[in-house]
Amino acid sequence: MQTVSECLQKPGNQYINGSQVNKFYYNGGGMQDHAVNVAGLGGFSSDNIGREYNSVLKNIGFGFSLPAVAGGMKMTPKNYGLFLQGIVRNQWKTIGYLGKDSIAATPPDASDGKQNPSKTNMRYSYGHWVESHTTPLPGGPKGDGAFSSPGVFGFYPWISKNKSFYGLLSRYNRQSDAFRQSAACGQHMRKAWLGN
Secondary structure, eight states, X not given: OOSHHHHHTSTTTSOOOGGGTTSOOOSTHHHHHHHHHTSOOTTOOHHHHHHHXXXXXXXXXXXXXXXXXXXXXXXXXXXXXXXXXXXXXXXXXXXXXXXXXXXXXXXXXXXXXXXXXXXXXXXXXXXXXXXXXXXXXXXXXXXXXXXEXXXXXXXXEEEOTTSSOEEEEOOOOOSTTHHHHHHHHHHXXXXXXXXX
């Protein structure tokens, strides 16, 4: 896949399952559709996406290994920290979207989809999770309302419920539940730091 549009055409991203309409299903297709049909990035390559992000977000150091806007990003943990700092400092409109219009992301209100980090009752907003779960993650506490985006291989960035603090756990692990492990660890870190 050379462009964002080609990535959108990938099997699974454009297929609509009639039984799942109006139910939650987690994959990258929604972000690809938005990038193509709303943001006008359809013809962009990985390099073009990185340049566009950096021009808008003050040259933080975004890069992309694939033209997949939801899962192809590559950057250093330090630079991702700068991105999170920009959000909590209200440098971009992003902070106003944290938690906005969140929807149920687990049964019975929604289909489980893949890589749902909770398998409990987290909610999903615009490209991020709202950790509102009352059932703890395996090895973790109950949700505290933070906003996060666990990566499949264990990368775990978060912003506190009050939108004043951020953190990230940077690791790479190929276990199938690496994202859940990192989310639980991150929750413990947040609880120790913020006392929630």
